[in-house]
Amino acid sequence: MTANLLEFDLDGLAAYCEQLGEKRFRATQLFRWIHQKGASDFAQMSDLAKSLREKLAGSAEVRALQVISEQASADGTIKWLFDVGGGNAVESVFIPEDDRGTLCVSSQAGCAVGCRFCSTGHQGFSRNLSTGEIIAQLWFAEHQLRRRLQLAEGERAITNVVMMGMGEPLQNYSALVPALRMMLDDHGYGLSRRRVTVSTSGVVPMMDRLRSDCPVALAVSLHAPNDPLRDNLVPLNRKYPLHELMAACQRYLEAAPRDFITFEYCMLDGVNDTPELARELVALVRGEHSATRAIGPVSCKLNLIPFNPFPESGLIRSPRERVQAFAKVLQDAGVVTTVRKTRGDDIAAACGQLAGEVQDRTHARERMSRAPIRLQPVSSPRNPGHH
Template identity: 85%
Template sequence: MSLVNLLDFDLDGLAAYCESLGEKRFRATQLFRWIHQKGAADFGAMTDLAKSLRDKLAGVAEVRPLTVATEQASTDGTIKWLFDVGGGNAIEAVFIPEDDRGTLCVSSQAGCAVGCRFCSTGHQGFSRNLSTGEILAQLWYAEHHLRQRLNLAPGERAITNVVMMGMGEPLQNYSALVPALKAMLDDHGYGLSRRRVTVSTSGVVPMMDRLREDCPVALAVSLHAPNDALRDELVPLNRKYPLAELLAACRRYLETAPRDFITFEYCMLDGVNDGDDHARELLALVNGRGDRHVSCKLNLIPFNPFPESGLHCSPRARVLAFAKILQDAGIVTTVRKTRGDDIDAACGQLAGEVKDRTRAAERMKRLPVRIVSAPAEPRQKPH
């Protein structure tokens, strides 16, 4: 009989599991604190649990960590871990330290099925979804490993922010994502603020609406183009959920979101989406009148080139000129500082040595490079 992985549960799930063992909810709360606040995996060390419960758990359950295959440290302090998730698959998590925060970038899938043109993970293809336990195990390991490594005082956090921006499209693994988010937010777990947990999506509209109802956290949307024709090429999911539908979902999300804006991520691609006309088109898109307006912040991301993409990074002067057009129009716009690029840990670089079971990379090589720009106008979705 395989042991139950207690990392697969949020607090309600753990309470239900403990009840199945004949235990009351307060025992689940104690157990949850030991696992997530103290990083304990040995039931014998959980001294305030009844010995009968500790003995019972030892025969049926475990706290199952991921195997660390490699660890790489960047010159800027960024750390990347490669975790073995079995079946020839590996995933990556990245810790980004800053003066006022420590951010962990977490993966939700082994590979990714979305296949964005500028993302090396997408070129690897999709292998499988991660379980809730595999998502949480990245945070569990990083938090408690870093506490020891940095010699932090008891109760001091190493990780203050979590971004679901690692490998995969989080909203295509929704059933595993939400319990993981709830554990991150729970005061008996990691106690993170909803404003400090961010889910990044390429625009899975129905799941954006579900997340708004089930577990609203900060939201980042991978936009990358100001019109449907160009976005179809860069983010293939746009063919299913075009910009008009995506922006309407963003407006709905803001009704319950912990932040009063959506972050739009925009990867700057030389000669593709970085012209002054694209910036003005982007302004028209987000500054729609009345109920078409989206309160947003623009995050311009320098592209991290990889050979299979056929794309190049916009020159810094072009990025700054693009940003100025947006800023002059009153849009909060930042240029993301590239971190960890010397260890392939920067945005769009996570590949994780995933087996390419879908032969996505091979198919991408056969695709024509047909990047176009067209006027922004609503289109009807085919029925």
């Protein structure tokens, strides 16, 4: 079977070239051709020895993902649906802004975490993507956009990558880290650690591993300031409750490329959007909450996200006035807070809307339809004796 060279970070590609009897500098040249120039035809790679090009032609390929569809939003957002085989398809979203171009990348076909407000979770879970399938989304988008926008050589279309597409990235750790290294590699996409963000719902052991292996910017899907409510919205909280999550955030800051962690908070009408819960959230990040008193404050930025409704969720978006009142409580307490602008919702490309096509092996739809949604949040700590 031919090797897909998109699967290899630079060290992996050097090891592959060594098997072909080639020196490491050949791997660097090849890596640049693939990632910096977007080449997939070995015959184009003019500074590689002819003998190497012939070896590669017989044993390797740059295997892109097949594009099923492309949709463009009125606000300039572009969404691609990629075929990853076996009846599964994943989505990537490009969000252009005046000072940056951000690509939202998927890490799994579906998601096993099952957050109540996320349509990806309602699709269930099929499988992890490989490193090559993760990086192929960036490879395609970067070089497609460069051609489309007629950018000069060396000019980037994508300046920021967020691992916020389909899936929980830290539950696909072994494929994620080599893909992150390719994004950061100066011979690859040359992105700074501050401009690559991994979003997690709180897989605590993997947060600690990422801090050691490849510390990039971190965003944590928080969505509730106490354990009973978060258990209901983010089921992973039952395994890694808030006191463990906040302690992991504090540890991550020791190696983080930024001096803060972003907390994502999806605003759900009548569920998590009251002033009382805003005050509880202030206490949580300041280390004054019963769950975090032994841990101390976590330097953070709060990102309030308008909920993007879908029928199966049984949830609705918080009214604008309530979002603003919630934000004011946080801002008045000195917590840096932004209300995210919804982008691409007219093509279902906004936060929580990415669904793709998933051959669910987890029966998520049936499980979620049976699980009640507790609309009255409980604010007492779950384990009062723990601290």
